[in-house]
Amino acid sequence: MKITEKEVDYVARLARLHVQESQMQRLTQDMGNIIAFADKLGELDTEQVEPAAHSIVVENVLRADEVQPSYAREDIIANAPHKQAGCFSVPKIVE
């Protein structure tokens, strides 16, 4: 896949990143290289290999449905940049 400035701009927008015009060329090239590297893997014949989301075979890591103590409210919001009335506070969301 050929990476152009269009792709970089699209990904940046999805990730809410502001990309300076001056960075564009370098980022496009970097991203192109990364994708090209990943494409290299596609050259392998994986016909006989099952798709895997993980590289180690561990399954069913589960926990029992037992209540554990939660944190105190003040500890949960202790590091919040903005807080109000025991809540995290964010700029007003208008739908």
Place this chain on the structure above:
Amino acid sequence: MSEYEAVIGIEMHAELSTKTKIYCGCKNEFGGEINTHCCPVCTGMPGTLPVLNEKVVEYAVKAGCALNCSIANLSKQDRKNYFYPDLPKAYQISQFDIPLCADGYVDIPLESGTKRIGITRIHIEEDAGKLLHDASDTDSLVDFNRCGVPLIEIVSEPDLRSSEEARVYLETLRSILQYIDVSDCKMQEGSIRCDVNVSIRPKGQKEFGVRSEMKNVNSFRGAIRGIEYEIARQTALLEAGGQVVQETRRWDDAKGESVSMRSKEEAQDYRYFPEPDLMPIRIEKETVEKIRQELPELPHVKRARYVSELGLPEYDAGILTEYRPTAEFFEAAVAAGASAKGASNWIMGDISRILKEKDILIDDVPFSPQQLAEMVQLIESGAISNSAGKKVLETLFESPKAPKQIVEELGLAQISDEGALQKMVQDVLEQNPQSIEDYKAGKDRAIKFMMGQVMKLSKGKANPQTVNALLKEELDKR
């Protein structure tokens, strides 16, 4: 003008009634103090790791079995990436390409008969937090108690053709989820929410029209009204020569209209990828079989049995089986000796009326099914009248004790003794010669009047059927 047909698909999100959240041990409980059911995992603190709650898998598989799905032998979880302040990690852990359950169906009872609605898939995911908008003009506050509450999303095939079918579908699903005890389905607490996809097409056309999606409808009534609104809106658009655009709309229940949120041209790109922090879920066939075996009798099976075994009308069977505790109350009353029709009439009639007045559920009825059975038997044996039964019932709601004792205390015993009634009938006839003439002249109202007089004389305790028979007998003699 061509006639249009609607094509509707529904995604229903149901909160699972596990004790804890999906990836941490915080309480899954509605109504706690703001931000008190939270920990670093469910508030998305850096460096924390989720661990899947085993009950979430079990409940989802249970739902899958009840909805005739095939259960994936190997399944995984994925990240769905988007930014919103109620989602602290900026991704929701969900399932993308390998849901736990797929390819099922549910049969829904319509007036025209049973219709099979396809279930595309059921997957597990985490709920988001709750935004509070009213506290301030400039800020929204975030409560993360709900963040990480386990959900199943049940996706239907686009098999529904009207708002009525959608209503029955939603009610059937709710009933099943309650029966199998995986969700309390309390709409007022937001336990179920729906996304509704609607398109229309000229009748007879095979291809689907362009659809709109209504997000986050939080009541069945809202869903039904929303669907009706969309069908009307799209029909008007097409008839005016316009086109429906694919878009996401938000249903505004207060205004009774849907408004465009974003058009699909700038389609959401969630950049799903396998969740690296969670390992695959393997479910053995034996486990699925065991869960399937343990499913309770489902509402449609119960319903059919009430008709075939107990001889109840379809209508009664439908109402009694919709909510599992109602069915259980009914069955316990029948087991205790009430006739099926008798128990059914009281539950559907006076009991449900009083429940509504008191705004409580049948779960919280203060008396036992056995006490209802005793009351029904008292009526059916003629010991008390139907109207005395109503008084017994009201007393049962206030201070539950043995119906026989209530009958005694309130002096409600019915007079069925023919000798005593005969005397009253004679008295009434003697005092009302005009009524006798009216009766002879064919006026039906006359006998009703005399009935009333006898009832009055007996202080409401006379057995009406006996009085009626005696009156007719006496009148015909004269």
